Amino acid sequence: GENVEQHPSTLSVQEGDSAVIKCTYSDSASNYFPWYKQELGKRPQLIIDIRSNVGEKKDQRIAVTLNKTAKHFSLHITETQPEDSAVYFCAALNSGNTPLVFGKGTRLSVIA
């Protein structure tokens, strides 16, 4: 089955700097890669996702890139703000109505 590795496990950046979180997946049939943000005590919230027919997707300060050949995808957050501090999870799946497989998460701290 699918296996998703996520790095780093913790990341501290200065406010205004960029943050990059990387994930690799094992199943070449996977075709959907979402990213979730989880603030303390709250549910995971979908912040951006990408399908395998697209190499990059942007939404304001966040972007996701996908390299299908290397089987890795990354989350990029620019101009970080203290409210970006949270745990971020990547995930992968290869067809709808199947469960997402999650990475272990990255705890991002943005230092003001």
Place this chain on the structure above:
Amino acid sequence: SAVISQKPSRDICQRGTSLTIQCQVDSQVTMMFWYRQQPGQSLTLIATANQGSEATYESGFVIDKFPISRPNLTFSTLTVSNMSPEDSSIYLCSVEPGGGYGYTFGSGTRLTVV
């Protein structure tokens, strides 16, 4: 996207008892997924619940311990049975609203077993 109401939001239970967690979705969905999230950890899939059939459990999770009901396309329950302190965790339900993307989560149930 689908809106999920999950309850209870938290509970403190005595060991040996059972707790049933409910998830209600505002639209019909084929599959519902139940996850466990231990403190500081990622989400671990417990089982997949399809309406009209038995749930499919992941390795390490069994029906006797985590029975699941899925009576219709908008509702599911997860029961944590014969609880021990090791069951203390956050339990979340999740759905795929349709189209193969946009999975959403319930607000979670924080369970403490004493």
